[in-house]
Every structure is written in C-alpha cells, then in structure tokens.
Amino acid sequence: MEYQYPIDYHWTTDEIVDVIKFYEAIERAYEKGIERDELLTIYRRFKEIVPSKAEEKTLCGEFEDISGYSSYRVIKKAKDLSSGDNIMMKQ
Template identity: 75%
Template sequence: MEYQYPIDYHWSTDEIVDVIKFYESIEKAYEKGVGREDLMAAYRRFKEIVPGKSEEKKLCGEFEDISGYSPYRTVKKAKEASSNEKIIMRN
C-alpha cells in the first residue's frame, strides 16, 4: 500500500519503528493473518509509546482512514481469541 503511517515526530527512531510494526501487524491481519501473540506484543509496545486513550484513538483513526484497516476491531478480536490463534480480519 502507498500511504504514510500516522506517527509523532517527537518519538525516537526506535519508537517510530515499533509503532510502524504495530501498523504492519494490523495490515497482516487483513491481508494474510497474523499470530495473536505477535499482534498483542506489537500492541503492548504501541501502548508503551502511546499510553493515552485520546492519542491512541487519534492515531488509530488516522490509520484506519488512510488504510481502511481498523486497529480497534483487530485488537478487540485478538483480545477475545485464544493464545495460539491466528487473527484474520475481513474488510
């Protein structure tokens, strides 16, 4: 896909890389499926970088607007899944 990920330029390079990994996990869930544990690890790291709910909603909303992929619905499904389950989303 050709779009720019929503990021905060005040983050360190490592933080930007980790947030992009979270977005890529969401993309994988829609495109071919992603392991629940991998997705949840990426989400936990994302939450370390973006601890506030309002900023999380803003960034995830921007990502959904540009990609069509919902981080909220994907993480919700992963939280409800069993530990070794593969998360596969449909548009």
Template identity: 65%
Template structure:
C-alpha cells in the first residue's frame, strides 16, 4: 500500500481503527472479494462514525483519489446482493489513476 487512509484526527483511536478496517474491506471487495455481511457490518460502523452524507462523500473521494478504489461502488453492491453473497467489484469500476 502506497497511500494513506483519510483520517479525521478528532476521531478516537477505536474510531480510526474501525474506519481503516472499512477501507480495508473496500480493498478486499476489489482485490479478491468479500462476504457481503462483513462489508455491511464495516459500513454500518463507518456510518456511526461518519453519519453525514456530505462528509461520507468527501472521505470516499479522498480515499478514491489516494487508492483508485471507489468506495461507493462497493457499498452499492451491498444493496444489490443478499445475505451470504460474496461481493467482488470488477476492476472496470476501479478508477484508473
């Protein structure tokens, strides 16, 4: 990994760890696939830390700019899947840097 995760330093250590875990789940969704329920749980925790849509969008954009992974695409796949499904975001949906 050659990039930094978008972090708000007003978050607690536990919140930072949970946000990093969420972005690691996004990476898994692109690289090898991830269980839908694992990604959903990580996203729900992320939304507890970042409840506002505007702030979420800003953080997603920062992460995409740094990594090339579009968090929105992975989260959208949650809505189009069912419990127990495996989510694999296609490389075509990854933004090329």
C-alpha cells in the first residue's frame, strides 16, 4: 500500500519503528494472517509508546481512514482467541 503511517514526530526513531511494526502487523492480519501471540507482543510495545486510550484511538482511526484496516477489530479478535491461534481478518 502507498500511504504514510500516522506517527508522532516527538517519538524516538526506535519508537517510530515499533509503531510502524504495529501498523504492519494489523495489515498482515488482513492480508496474510498473523499469529495471535506475536500480534499481542507487538501491541504491548505499541501501548508502551502510546499509553493514552485517546491517543491510541486517534492514531488507529487515522490508520483506518488511510488503510481501511481496523486496529480495534484486530486487537479485539486477538484478545478473544487462544494462545497459538492465527488471526485472519476479512475486509
């Protein structure tokens, strides 16, 4: 996909890289599938960088607007599944 990921320019380079990994994990959940535990590990790191629910909602909303992929639905599904399950979302 050709779009820019929503990021905060106050983050460090490592934080930006980790947030982009989160967005890429959401994309994989829709495009190829992703293992639940891997996704939740990436999400936990994202939450260390973006602890505020309001900021998370803003960033994920912007990401959904540009990509069509819902971070909220992917994370909700991941939390409902068991360890070792794969997540494959339908658009």
